[in-house]
Amino acid sequence: MLLGIEIGGTKLQLGVGDAARAELVELVRADIDPDRGAGGILRQIRDLGTQLVRAHRVTRIGFGFGGPVDTAAGRVIRSHQITGWENFHLTHWCHEQLGVPAVLGNDCDVATLAEAHYGAGQGRHSVMFLTVGTGVGGGFVQQGQLLGMGRPAACEIGHLRPGLLAVEADQTVESLASGWGIAAAAQARLTGAVTGAWNAWEGCPRPENRVERQRRLADATHADRTSLDDLLRRCDGNPDRLTARLVAEAAAEGNGLAQRVLDHACEVLGWAIAQAVTLLAPEVVVVGGGVSLMGEQQFFAPLRREVARYVFPPLRETFTVEPAALGESVVVHGALYLAAHAERSES
Numbered sequence: 589m590l591l592g593i594e595i596g597g598t599k600l601q602l603g604v605g606d607a608a609r610a611e612l613v614e615l616v617r618a619d620i621d622p623d624r625g626a627g628g629i630l631r632q633i634r635d636l637g638t639q640l641v642r643a644h645r646v647t648r649i650g651f652g653f654g655g656p657v658d659t660a661a662g663r664v665i666r667s668h669q670i671t672g673w674e675n676f677h678l679t680h681w682c683h684e685q686l687g688v689p690a691v692l693g694n695d696c697d698v699a700t701l702a703e704a705h706y707g708a709g710q711g712r713h714s715v716m717f718l719t720v721g722t723g724v725g726g727g728f729v730q731q732g733q734l735l736g737m738g739r740p741a742a743c744e745i746g747h748l749r750p751g752l753l754a755v756e757a758d759q760t761v762e763s764l765a766s767g768w769g770i771a772a773a774a775q776a777r778l779t780g781a782v783t784g785a786w787n788a789w790e791g792c793p794r795p796e797n798r799v800e801r802q803r804r805l806a807d808a809t810h811a812d813r814t815s816l817d818d819l820l821r822r823c824d825g826n827p828d829r830l831t832a833r834l835v836a837e838a839a840a841e842g843n844g845l846a847q848r849v850l851d852h853a854c855e856v857l858g859w860a861i862a863q864a865v866t867l868l869a870p871e872v873v874v875v876g877g878g879v880s881l882m883g884e885q886q887f888f889a890p891l892r893r894e895v896a897r898y899v900f901p902p903l904r905e906t907f908t909v910e911p912a913a914l915g916e917s918v919v920v921h922g923a924l925y926l927a928a929h930a931e932r933s934e935s
Contacts (some may be wrong), residue, residue, distance in 0.1 A: 589613065589644040591688070592923030593633060594695060596620065596654040597669030597722070600629060602636055603920035604644045607928035610706035610914060610921055613644060626672030634685050641686050649682055649690040650927030652698040652919040659738050662692045691930040697734055697742075698922030699876070699914075700727025706921055707913035708874045716870040717912070718745060720857065721877035724762040728868055735868075743868075748860050765857040767832035767879050773849045774835045777812070778819055778827040815845035836882045850882075851890060858894020865907060866900040876912025 594601040603615040618632050640646060655673065656665040662679025682690040693701075700717035709715030715729045724746025728735040736742020746762035754760070763769050819838055823830040838846035861873055873895075880887055892909050914921055 589646050590924050590927040591637065591640055591644070591646045591649045592652070592920040592927065593637070593649060594652045594654075594919035594923060595629060595633075596695065596919075597622070597667070600632055600636075601917065601920050602633070602640055603917060603924065604640055604646065605921075605924050607921075607924040610702070612917065612920070614640065615917060615920065616640065620670070622670055626667070626670055626676060629670065630681065630685075633682075637682075637686050641688055646688055648927045648930060649686065649688050650698070650923035650925070650930070651678060651682075651690060651692045652695040652923040652926075653678070653692060654695045656740060657692050657694050659692055659694075662690065664692070665740075689930075691926050693737075693923070693926050694725075694727075695919045695922075696725035697727045697737070698926050699918045700729055700922070701734055701925045702914055702918050702922035703874045703876070703912055704729035704732070705925055707918070708910045709872050712871040714868070714870040714872075716743070716861075716864060716868065716873045718857075718861070718873065718875045719877035719912075720766065720875060720879040722767055724766050724857070724860075724877075726864070728870065743864065745860050745864050748863060750856055750859060761856055761860040765853040765860070765879075770832040770835055770849055770853050770879070771830050773852065774819060774846065775827045775830050777845060777849075778816060778830065812845040815843045818843050819846065832879055836886055839886060850886060853879075854887065854890040855894045858891050859898045861891075861895045861909070862898035862900075865895070865903055869903055869906065871907055873907060873909045874912050875909065876914075876918060880911060 589604055590607055592603045592605070598620055600618045600620055601615065603612040605612045616636050618636065621628055653664055654669065655667040657663065658665060662677055664673045664676045664678050667673040679690040679692050682688065696717070696719055699719060700715065703709045703717050704712070704715040709717070709729070713731055717727045719725045726743040726745035728743040746760060746766065748761045749759050750761055750764070819830060822834045822838055835846045835849055839850050865873065875891070888909065888911060895909060896904055912918060
């Protein structure tokens with residue numbers, strides 16, 4: 589048996605399986621306490637992993653880590669959410685603590701492998717996978733092999749910068765189309781000020797022209813008073829409590845401002861997917877993550893429309909955009925695949 593472990597910013601998942609199919613013998617989930625840092629997560633892995641290794645006679649462990657990694661060295665480069673992971677040799681630690689060899693991959697990369705081999709991309713020669721949640725990540729599988737394995741990053745579609753005016757590193761697709769970006773755009777409309785980094789909402793310049801930005805926001809506030817009042821009610825009068833889920837619920841119930849926020853996020857993400865499709869020509873684009881759970885009407889239909897608008901026309905009818913199939917355990921399945929592939933390579 590093999591053990592797949594997902595290490596995220598808010599959750600830890602450990603699943604046992606043989607990687608022959610998308611089935612798990614046992615799955616254990618645990619919440620992560622960010623205040624305890626990497627050390628707290630490692631203690632959780634040691635305690636839960638020891639039990640699973642013994643109970644199922646695990647022969648190898650695969651990790652899907654939420655951040656950049658050095659796969660060849662089995663080393664975590666850093667986490668953007670949790671402190672204490674800098675340059676941590678996770679596979680070495682695993683062998684010492686659990687007595688089992690391990691292999692390490694980025695969480696989005698291993699999720700791509702899972703959807704390509706077991707999920708919505710099964711049977712396709714080329715699969716692009718996106719996860720749209722707190723952030724926007726991507727991966728690409730060609731003929732069963734992950735593009736860019738061993739490189740610092742590959743197919744990171746969320747870090748594309750939409751437009752020539754996006755000259756700063758934080759002016760990204762992720763900042764506009766992620767769950768955080770959707771919430772931030774709505775919050776900006778509520779407060780008349782930008783919460784977090786401003787990222788070219790509707791073409792508005794970055795902080796250099798603050799007076800103009802405030803005027804535009806004030807105009808929007810006046811024009812959308814009913815929609816704004818509705819959003820304020822949904823977050824109990826505290827804009828910082830506004831989430832992408834609340835924005836989606838408001839849009840589904842007819843809130844025009846919320847709908848425009850979602851439309852803009854889909855336009856940005858659709859533009860980014862179109863650029864990647866134009867370069868890589870996948871047969872299928874699989875989209876998962878919390879934002880994609882808004883469903884067909886609010887997310888996938890407008891997203892497909894925007895992809896078709898921006899993609900290189902000869903490719904327009906050569907691919908599909910599909911929802912992910914493996915749900916919350918996709919990274920665990922990908923980590924299991926990674927472990928199984930490493931075992932076969934050594935045998």
